[in-house]
Amino acid sequence: xxxxxxxxxxxxxxxxxxWFLPWWWVLAPTAFLAALVFHIPNRLIATxxxxxxxxxxxxxxxxxxxxxxxxxxAGRMGRxxxxxxxxxxxxxxxxxxxxxxxxxxxxxxQTRNLFQKQAPEPAx
Amino acid sequence: MRYFQLLFTLLLTLGLVWxxxxxxxxxxxxxxxxxxxxxxxxxxxxxxxxxxEYDSKGLSLxxxxxPVNIIYDSRMVPHIFAENLKDALMAQGYVVAKHRLWQMDLxxxxxxxxxxxxxxxxxxxYDRFQRRRGLYRGxxxxxxxxxxxxxxxxxxxxxxxxxxxxxxxxxxxDYPVEFKILDYAPEPWSxxxxxxxxxxxTALLCFRETDVEAxxxxxxxxxxxxxxxxxxxxxxxxxxxxxxxxxVDSLQAPSLSAVPPGPMGFWDVDLMPKPDRDLGSNNWxxxxxxxxxxxxxxxxxxxxxxxxxxxxxxxxxxxxDMNVYGVTLPGLPGIVLGFNEYVAWGWTNAxxxxxxxxxxxxxxxxxxxxxxxxxxxxxTVVVDTIKIRGSKPVLDTLVFTHWGPIVYQDAKxxxxxxxxxxxxxxxxxxxxxxxxxxxxxxxxxxxxxxxxSGFHFPGQNMAFAARDGDIALTVTGRxxxxxxxxxxxxxxxxxxxxxxxxxxPFTDLPRMKNPKRGFVSSANQLSAGPNYPYYYNGDFxxxxxxxxxxxxxxRNNFTIYAMMDLQTSNFSILAEExxxxxxxxxxxxxxxxxxxxxxxxLGTWDYQFHSFKIPPVIFDEWWHALDTTLWDEFHTIRDTxxxxxxxxxxxxxxxxxxxxxxxxxxxxxxxxxTPQQTVTEAFRRAIRLLRPRLDEADxxxxxxxxxxxxxxxxxxxxxxxxxxxxxxxEALNATRPNNGPSWRMVVEMGPEIKAYGVYPGGQSGNxxxxxxxxxxxxxxxxxxxxxxxxxxxxxxxxxxxxxEVLSPL
Numbered sequence: 001x002x003x004x005x006x007x008x009x010x011x012x013x014x015x016x017x018x019w020f021l022p023w024w025w026v027l028a029p030t031a032f033l034a035a036l037v038f039h040i041p042n043r044l045i046a047t048x049x050x051x052x053x054x055x056x057x058x059x060x061x062x063x064x065x066x067x068x069x070x071x072x073x074a075g076r077m078g079r080x081x082x083x084x085x086x087x088x089x090x091x092x093x094x095x096x097x098x099x100x101x102x103x104x105x106x107x108x109x110q111t112r113n114l115f116q117k118q119a120p121e122p123a124x
Numbered sequence: 125m126r127y128f129q130l131l132f133t134l135l136l137t138l139g140l141v142w143x144x145x146x147x148x149x150x151x152x153x154x155x156x157x158x159x160x161x162x163x164x165x166x167x168x169x170x171x172x173x174x175x176x177e178y179d180s181k182g183l184s185l186x187x188x189x190x191p192v193n194i195i196y197d198s199r200m201v202p203h204i205f206a207e208n209l210k211d212a213l214m215a216q217g218y219v220v221a222k223h224r225l226w227q228m229d230l231x232x233x234x235x236x237x238x239x240x241x242x243x244x245x246x247x248x249x250y251d252r253f254q255r256r257r258g259l260y261r262g263x264x265x266x267x268x269x270x271x272x273x274x275x276x277x278x279x280x281x282x283x284x285x286x287x288x289x290x291x292x293x294x295x296x297x298d299y300p301v302e303f304k305i306l307d308y309a310p311e312p313w314s315x316x317x318x319x320x321x322x323x324x325x326t327a328l329l330c331f332r333e334t335d336v337e338a339x340x341x342x343x344x345x346x347x348x349x350x351x352x353x354x355x356x357x358x359x360x361x362x363x364x365x366x367x368x369x370x371x372v373d374s375l376q377a378p379s380l381s382a383v384p385p386g387p388m389g390f391w392d393v394d395l396m397p398k399p400d401r402d403l404g405s406n407n408w409x410x411x412x413x414x415x416x417x418x419x420x421x422x423x424x425x426x427x428x429x430x431x432x433x434x435x436x437x438x439x440x441x442x443x444x445d446m447n448v449y450g451v452t453l454p455g456l457p458g459i460v461l462g463f464n465e466y467v468a469w470g471w472t473n474a475x476x477x478x479x480x481x482x483x484x485x486x487x488x489x490x491x492x493x494x495x496x497x498x499x500x501x502x503x504t505v506v507v508d509t510i511k512i513r514g515s516k517p518v519l520d521t522l523v524f525t526h527w528g529p530i531v532y533q534d535a536k537x538x539x540x541x542x543x544x545x546x547x548x549x550x551x552x553x554x555x556x557x558x559x560x561x562x563x564x565x566x567x568x569x570x571x572x573x574x575x576x577s578g579f580h581f582p583g584q585n586m587a588f589a590a591r592d593g594d595i596a597l598t599v600t601g602r603x604x605x606x607x608x609x610x611x612x613x614x615x616x617x618x619x620x621x622x623x624x625x626x627x628x629p630f631t632d633l634p635r636m637k638n639p640k641r642g643f644v645s646s647a648n649q650l651s652a653g654p655n656y657p658y659y660y661n662g663d664f665x666x667x668x669x670x671x672x673x674x675x676x677x678x679r680n681n682f683t684i685y686a687m688m689d690l691q692t693s694n695f696s697i698l699a700e701e702x703x704x705x706x707x708x709x710x711x712x713x714x715x716x717x718x719x720x721x722x723x724x725x726l727g728t729w730d731y732q733f734h735s736f737k738i739p740p741v742i743f744d745e746w747w748h749a750l751d752t753t754l755w756d757e758f759h760t761i762r763d764t765x766x767x768x769x770x771x772x773x774x775x776x777x778x779x780x781x782x783x784x785x786x787x788x789x790x791x792x793x794x795x796x797x798t799p800q801q802t803v804t805e806a807f808r809r810a811i812r813l814l815r816p817r818l819d820e821a822d823x824x825x826x827x828x829x830x831x832x833x834x835x836x837x838x839x840x841x842x843x844x845x846x847x848x849x850x851x852x853x854e855a856l857n858a859t860r861p862n863n864g865p866s867w868r869m870v871v872e873m874g875p876e877i878k879a880y881g882v883y884p885g886g887q888s889g890n891x892x893x894x895x896x897x898x899x900x901x902x903x904x905x906x907x908x909x910x911x912x913x914x915x916x917x918x919x920x921x922x923x924x925x926x927x928e929v930l931s932p933l
Contacts (some may be wrong), residue, residue, distance in 0.1 A: 058163070069892060093169070116131065
């Protein structure tokens, strides 16, 4: 159940935080909190949830904005990045968002582990 | 163990965030802060404008006295409807900021010499140059003068408030994309920034002089050869205001005390960069007698540096007292070139020399005092600090004399210094700020004259046409009253007689109104005929004006379309006069069969620099090769000494009638060449250079002189792909690789005003907008847009895109 909650919290709170707050890195602390509060024993899965949510939040928004723009600006920006296309620009954004989410989630999971001294090491 | 794992993850995260938050973390320029930039919630994706959606939110603006309606037409031209001028200008500030904020910021920084604060070391030398020549000092002086006209100052303040109202609506995610790439935030606008924008454009047009080069050339060639190669008036002139105008007789120039001769000898100085000599413009107005509609037509196309975003922005401003349409320079209140319901106007540059150099006579080795009229005067030392992003500030010491700053020092004789006097950065009159708004509201010739008398720099040939039938042209600006040849060479700085202190009175400036010939025109040529009593010197074009005059004189019944045809004409008198002589002197017996074939091709050419033609390619290369072989003496000495370059018309004159001239000799060969040999050698050199390209399929003039319109920060990603229009520096359609017709306008001032225009760019400064570069292709093809001159807010003769309301708070 916590798995689902971590997923939804990262996605929804992450979206809201990025929408309203000015810091581009705000996804990392949101993923951190989500993984901390809705702790799941499997560290790898917790990290992957962060990665997936981050990638979706960044790539999805980039894709949405760029589609309405007929990829005009993303195409131009791609030339700034050595001649890649709008699609690759979107994937690059998705990758960055994914890394932010993954690192945040991992750190959150690890922090919770510090306080769960009684819990046995998860048998993955 | 768990602590270490967590610590590792946290450090990794923080490290990554820092890395992606920093400009040039690895010292790679220009690597922007990647995380910030790529983040779709705040980075560049936010600048990707949704097609078909427009920001019509509007704004409540403190200071407005009534609502202002801004209507955007289908080309995104804003039409501002306000209840008074102050409200209108506040809205204008808001509108230019909304579309061109980064460009305005860049212009103000560029003028102030503050680019390095955001660009780093790469612009430090440029900043130093801008500060040395004094654009900031000039803007400060302007502001001081403008403050004496509080009414117009209040209007400038309203414009400033409008810009700042827009800036205050911005969150970092809304900043124009260039701010994000270069990683800095917009600063508030202020009146001095308007002064800086004005100085920057002034510098583009009246920073041309050749005093050092002329002094060196005179010392090198001697008096006789110098005078023969560099006469002050060209062989075939067609001055803007010919002597046939009666008013010349009634003019009397004041007699000046003799100007002392300047110092002779060579100067070894590192010259400041100068604007391209081929910047220029065309304008003309024909009276109703010469048009098929019976109404006067006015045309104008200023040839200026071409960039994205474009120098110009189109706009209409409507108040109960004024209805004006045209182009504005973002940062300047009002419309610079355009028309209203009564009059139309267009400008070309008057190339008068308003910048002179004075040799300073130091009295002590430390250079603290200098001699002036027999007395010792103290020089003032000012230390200027140039802040540089990511590195230590640079201090630049400037020494001021009463002439101006010491800019040049002779490399071989450190005691020899040159002080610069540039009239364009001196304090103007109080009326300068209001002149443009005065022109915008003018209803007839007299009102136009009254307003333009307040204009200072850069001197402009102002063509005028009114709906009441008047056409006129006045060479307008502040031109120093000079003694003969004063300021042509370096002058002595120890003597007040070298100092020009008066300017030609407005009433004595060259002008014509409703001339018998039925048209007025200018294309940067000499201002007035030889009998004009005031001496002036400078840089004047010889070919474009003659062609315009020829075409305007040869027919009547001009239509708007005939005018467009003339404005985009690719014909060049330079080719018409030079090529037959070059062909005559060409020794075809020394040419290969292929070369002879190319000669035949040239023989059939009609001197039109059309994009699809091949002969202009050959002519242009041949002409360049001839310039370097004929004037090889100049090109050789230029490695060690700054010298002038003979004018193009002087080359033509040599071709035509001067076979014995010593310059025909090619220095590098032992024998003495005849004109035939030099011309033939030049041809063969040109063809050697051209052969590989001529073998390409589809190679033509368009490809040969492709126009490259770059982004203002030289970001290749935001620059235009190469364009291939026709045209030539010495044709009316004066396209060049990086400059050319920056705004083409044709206006018929009839019962219904019919206006057409185009500029190479787009209304939006945002590379993420479809309106960023949508005028480029039509411009390159020589097409025009019908301008929607709205008679009222309800006017829907053309489609509109969206409306936006600014309301009082």
